[in-house]
Amino acid sequence: xxxxxxxxxxxxxxxxxxxxxxxxxxxxxxxxxxxxxxxxxxxxxxxxxxxxxxxxxxxxxxxxxxxxxxxxxxxxxxxxxxxxxxxxxxxxxxxxxxxxxxxxxxxxxxxxxxxxxxxxxxxxxxxxxxxxxxxxxxxxxxxxxxxxxxxxxxxxxxxxxxxxxxxxxxxxxxxxxxxxxxxxxxxxxxxxxxxxxxxxxxxxxxxxxxxxxxxxxxxxxx
Amino acid sequence: xxxxxxxxxxxxxxxxxxxxxxxxxxxxxxxxxxxxxxxxxxxxxxxxxxxxxxxxxxxxxxxxxxxxxxxxxxxxxxxxxxxxxxxxxxxxxxxxxxxxxxxxxxxxxxxxxxxxxxxxxxxxxxxxxxxxxxxxxxxxxxxxxxxxxxxxxxxxxxxxxxx
Numbered sequence: 001x002x003x004x005x006x007x008x009x010x011x012x013x014x015x016x017x018x019x020x021x022x023x024x025x026x027x028x029x030x031x032x033x034x035x036x037x038x039x040x041x042x043x044x045x046x047x048x049x050x051x052x053x054x055x056x057x058x059x060x061x062x063x064x065x066x067x068x069x070x071x072x073x074x075x076x077x078x079x080x081x082x083x084x085x086x087x088x089x090x091x092x093x094x095x096x097x098x099x100x101x102x103x104x105x106x107x108x109x110x111x112x113x114x115x116x117x118x119x120x121x122x123x124x125x126x127x128x129x130x131x132x133x134x135x136x137x138x139x140x141x142x143x144x145x146x147x148x149x150x151x152x153x154x155x156x157x158x159x160x161x162x163x164x165x166x167x168x169x170x171x172x173x174x175x176x177x178x179x180x181x182x183x184x185x186x187x188x189x190x191x192x193x194x195x196x197x198x199x200x201x202x203x204x205x206x207x208x209x210x211x212x213x214x215x216x217x218x219x220x221x222x
Numbered sequence: 223x224x225x226x227x228x229x230x231x232x233x234x235x236x237x238x239x240x241x242x243x244x245x246x247x248x249x250x251x252x253x254x255x256x257x258x259x260x261x262x263x264x265x266x267x268x269x270x271x272x273x274x275x276x277x278x279x280x281x282x283x284x285x286x287x288x289x290x291x292x293x294x295x296x297x298x299x300x301x302x303x304x305x306x307x308x309x310x311x312x313x314x315x316x317x318x319x320x321x322x323x324x325x326x327x328x329x330x331x332x333x334x335x336x337x338x339x340x341x342x343x344x345x346x347x348x349x350x351x352x353x354x355x356x357x358x359x360x361x362x363x364x365x366x367x368x369x370x371x372x373x374x375x376x377x378x379x380x381x382x383x384x385x
């Protein structure tokens with residue numbers, strides 16, 4: 001029997017686009033991939049190495065949405081995110097022959113390249129250091145009042161965008177990309193403990209910003 | 223179960239979230255006993271699950287945006303392919319020596335042919351060489367060498383005349 005909370009979670013997931021529903025399942029399952037993914041990506045990559053544009057288009061269609069979403073979450077800028085996604089896939093096109101595909105297919109390679117490009121972009125602008133000094137907890141009552149009229153997705157998105165840079169990067173990689181704390185730390189050049197701290201601060205801020213939604217779900221489950 | 227253990231559990235949830243599949247093995251083992259015996263721990267986990275569900279509702283890129291980005295990328299692809307060809311190291315040593323040696327032979331052949339024609343024309347009397355004889359007799363040497371060399375025109379007014 002499905003509990004009220006489970007039903008609510010299912011409803012939340014069902015309200016998302018198909019690709020996002022896939023993301024929900026992927027994170028819950030810990031990002032494990034089937035052998036079919038690897039096999040498919042390997043074959044496509046081999047064709048891309050021979051400059052087969054149809055094979056490349058197939059990989060782009062499979063992975064563009066996720067790469068673009070990752071870049072938008074980190075950079076908070078649709079145009080910059082688009083640049084990063086384009087560059088990531090152009091590198092895939094140029095370097096296809098030298099890419100080793102693991103059990104999860106080409107997705108981890110794309111994620112790593114896109115993340116590094118995003119972090120480079122943030123460092124170039126000095127945003128990574130500067131914005132980390134912002135207050136940890138936003139002005140919750142004012143923020144909630146401004147957000148009341150909007151739907152859940154917009155509110156979550158806006159709350160994520162208001163997080164300080166490093167917190168948002170850590171949360172994006174851990175929560176949405178399914179990376180381990182060690183992987184996030186290696187990517188950001190910080191210790192596991194620092195990642196843990198960033199994640200805890202990010203989640204505390206979001207709990208304040210999204211208190212009404214969270215409380216609603218908690219009530220459903222009570 | 224102690225209060226400090228419950229506090230540790232709450233702190234752990236704050237950073238790691240409620241998905242037990244993603245917890246480190248040591249913490250999964252450590253908190254298993256707590257979860258089996260504490261209603262409060264269970265409630266804390268349930269709350270964190272609810273919060274994870276809220277986070278998971280964050281929107282992704284729309285299919286339309288992704289498709290447009292893919293189209294833009296494919297439109298850039300021929301340029302990327304052209305760049306590849308230029309940067310391939312094998313392109314330079316393969317093409318140039320071959321082309322250079324061919325054009326070199328052609329130039330040498332043309333030079334040899336024109337030399338032969340010149341020699342044959344000169345020795346066969348097909349060319350009027352009286353002009354050369356005139357030069358050899360130094361008649362031209364009567365002219366003012368300096369004026370010719372500097373391009374002076376004696377009929378033209380100088381700057382000093384104008385002043």
